Amino acid sequence: MLQLNRYLKGYVKIRVSGPAIQRFMNLCSVRGIALTSVQIHDGFALMEMNLRDFWNIKPIVRKTKMKVVLLERKGLPFSVKKWRKRKGFMAGVLLCGMLLYVLSLFVWDIELSPEGRLTREMLLSFLQDEGIGYGSYLGSIDIEAIEKKLRDEYPYIVWTSLRIEGTKLTVFVKENAQYQVTGKTVNHDPCDLYATVHGTVSSIVTRNGIPQVTSGQEVQRGDKLVSGQIPIMNDDDTVRQYLYTHADADIVVDTVFSYEKELPLVHEEKIYTGKQKIVFYAKLYRNSFSLGHMKGMEQYDIVTDLKQAKLFEDFYLPLYYGKITFNEYKLQKYTYTKEQARQILQKDFEGFCESLTQKGIQIIAKDVTIKDNKKSEKIKAALTVRVRDGEEKAINKVPEE
Amino acid sequence: MKTKKLINQTKQHVADALKLPGDLARGEALLAVTGQQEAYIENYKGILECSESQVVIATGRCKLCFQGKKLHIAYYTDEEMKIEGLIQTISFI
Numbered sequence: 001m002l003q004l005n006r007y008l009k010g011y012v013k014i015r016v017s018g019p020a021i022q023r024f025m026n027l028c029s030v031r032g033i034a035l036t037s038v039q040i041h042d043g044f045a046l047m048e049m050n051l052r053d054f055w056n057i058k059p060i061v062r063k064t065k066m067k068v069v070l071l072e073r074k075g076l077p078f079s080v081k082k083w084r085k086r087k088g089f090m091a092g093v094l095l096c097g098m099l100l101y102v103l104s105l106f107v108w109d110i111e112l113s114p115e116g117r118l119t120r121e122m123l124l125s126f127l128q129d130e131g132i133g134y135g136s137y138l139g140s141i142d143i144e145a146i147e148k149k150l151r152d153e154y155p156y157i158v159w160t161s162l163r164i165e166g167t168k169l170t171v172f173v174k175e176n177a178q179y180q181v182t183g184k185t186v187n188h189d190p191c192d193l194y195a196t197v198h199g200t201v202s203s204i205v206t207r208n209g210i211p212q213v214t215s216g217q218e219v220q221r222g223d224k225l226v227s228g229q230i231p232i233m234n235d236d237d238t239v240r241q242y243l244y245t246h247a248d249a250d251i252v253v254d255t256v257f258s259y260e261k262e263l264p265l266v267h268e269e270k271i272y273t274g275k276q277k278i279v280f281y282a283k284l285y286r287n288s289f290s291l292g293h294m295k296g297m298e299q300y301d302i303v304t305d306l307k308q309a310k311l312f313e314d315f316y317l318p319l320y321y322g323k324i325t326f327n328e329y330k331l332q333k334y335t336y337t338k339e340q341a342r343q344i345l346q347k348d349f350e351g352f353c354e355s356l357t358q359k360g361i362q363i364i365a366k367d368v369t370i371k372d373n374k375k376s377e378k379i380k381a382a383l384t385v386r387v388r389d390g391e392e393k394a395i396n397k398v399p400e401e
Numbered sequence: 402m403k404t405k406k407l408i409n410q411t412k413q414h415v416a417d418a419l420k421l422p423g424d425l426a427r428g429e430a431l432l433a434v435t436g437q438q439e440a441y442i443e444n445y446k447g448i449l450e451c452s453e454s455q456v457v458i459a460t461g462r463c464k465l466c467f468q469g470k471k472l473h474i475a476y477y478t479d480e481e482m483k484i485e486g487l488i489q490t491i492s493f494i
Contacts, residue, residue: 021451022447022448022449022450022451025447025448025451025477026447026448028477029477029478029479030447030479032478032479034476034478035474035476035477035478036475036476036477037473037474037475037476038451038473038474038475038476038477039453039473040452040453040473040474041453042452
């Protein structure tokens with residue numbers, strides 16, 4: 001930093017000779033003149049000082065009867081003088097400076113930290129709807145308004161933070177883990193609850209509305225489980241009027257999921273030949289360029305490795321560079337043994353069961369059969385699962401007489 | 402003479418009681434040496450002698466003498482200075 005300051009202000013290298021070099025240096029120090037790179041030889045000394053200080057050493061030189069010779073002039077003020085002759089170069093520097101300034105006014109990188117339910121795609125599409133994207137003008141982004149809108153749009157978000165650092169927009173969100181997915185806390189319009197699966201009601205706890213089914217009862221898809229229409233009866237058991245409420249209940253239904261997968265024994269596998277081709281690639285805003293082309297490979301995998309150019313920590317530029325690697329492969333036919341095919345099918349089935357468990361679906365019973373065909377193996381399974389059910393549907397109100 | 406000694410002694414006692422650092426209380430020089438190559442000095446009065454083999458600096462109470470080879474002053478301001486080169490001895494004279 002000190003060096004940069006010196007360079008910007010300009011400095012000179014001088015040769016001081018005479019009877020009192022030490023006195024000269026001490027007087028300079030007393031008058032606040034900083035000396036650098038002092039080298040003392042027999043009878044003379046070489047040193048550097050700021051350009052402005054150089055104009056102030058005259059009294060000291062006179063007082064100490066020293067002889068000062070200017071050896072070199074360094075720094076920006078002198079360089080500019082030289083550059084004045086090189087107009088093209090100066091124009092280039094100016095243009096570059098202007099370009100950097102213009103680029104610093106737009107968003108060139110968006111970092112998102114989505115959580116749980118709010119995915120990266122949802123956040124990006126939200127930002128897009130708000131007119132924020134790659135290349136948006138930074139001055140037009142109203143951070144507070146967007147934060148508020150984001151919280152309003154996704155009620156399960158409890159905290160949002162939009163930050164602009166350099167040309168990078170960072171979006172942080174924090175979700176409320178306790179929030180009910182169904183949005184029951186937001187929507188209070190009158191509705192009924194309907195079954196979405198075929199099965200047996202395992203349990204029903206009604207908070208709002210009149211239950212239409214009981215525990216142990218079989219239901220079909222589309223059956224009404226809880227009614228949000230509450231009749232008010234007259235003394236003679238006729239309906240006086242209907243009150244409408246937002247039906248709310250915890251309904252657990254036991255249902256059967258079927259799973260089926262067939263695996264042909266003869267299959268094709270990629271065999272990498274080891275032949276590789278690397279092509280350098282650059283992308284400027286929306287235009288892409290590549291150095292080199294793909295020839296001589298019929299089937300290949302593409303691995304793209306891109307980096308975004310940046311000047312400083314957060315000054316991202318609309319320039320991506322990197323390489324594309326083409327890995328050649330050939331398809332070869334292989335045949336699984338019956339045992340291998342069974343293992344693969346079994347593994348896939350276990351993966352499917354795990355994905356159900358992760359979704360909060362409880363598996364009660366599994367009925368799995370593996371069928372042996374001539375050219376393939378087939379797995380068939382009936383999974384008895386316990387799911388939460390109850391789809392909200394708006395009520396068509398009965399007109400009052 | 403006696404009065405001066407008494408003032409100095411009182412100053413010393415006050416500085417000790419307040420636990421003031423020596424450079425503040427007595428105007429002592431501060432010296433920081435990095436290996437054999439660099440030395441930073443603060444609180445000095447001026448340079449008394451300077452050559453490639455010896456640099457003598459006047460401080461508040463004594464003289465500080467650096468001896469070595471290819472000694473030179475990297476920077477010299479009214480607040481601090483840095484000596485570079487191969488320092489062989491540092492002595493207070």
